[in-house]
Amino acid sequence: GAVVSQHPSRVICKSGTSVKIECRSLDFQATTMFWYRQFPKQSLMLMATSNEGSKATYEQGVEKDKFLINHASLTLSTLTVTSAHPEDSSFYICSANANYGYTFGSGTRLTVV
């Protein structure tokens, strides 16, 4: 089946630094990937839609300069949280459309201290 590999699974960083999260589609080509953020005991909130070879589409209220998305190939999309602050601590998950269902990466638990 369709697999999306996401790294790292956990990261702890200091406030003010940047963190890059990678998502790779392993056995299919993903022209579009989605980035979600999930706070504890809450639902998945779509942050942005990443399109291969073009600029990402951000949801209202999501700062494009803070959450940099790059989708340079059909199998790789990256999310960089720039100048991270404690309020950015969350669970970040990518997904790609695989037929009727979306396949999710394993998620990245970001803690900013």
Add this chain to the structure above:
Amino acid sequence: GQSLEQPSEVTAVEGAIVQINCTYQTSGFYGLSWYQQHDGGAPTFLSYNGLDGLEETGRFSSFLSRSDSYGYLLLQELQMKDSASYFCAVRVANNDMRFGAGTRLTVKP
């Protein structure tokens, strides 16, 4: 706007049957999906309904009524490992999936 409503919590005992309902109001509709998420893990796809009716996959079934903007996930023969959060999701456009707030299912012995 888009809204999906589902109960926040459901509790049931092992071996029982539980139904999680989802009602939606969205600008578009291309199908209703269900996902399971265990604490600390990523969501995993359970089922998809593009047309009205019942889809059965083992112990799990999902139903859709497009005229009522309503669907449900039915879990039979509950097991402890079924304790998780369950999300309904509507595909509102070609590449736009919106999730409900999730239903936390607790299965007790």
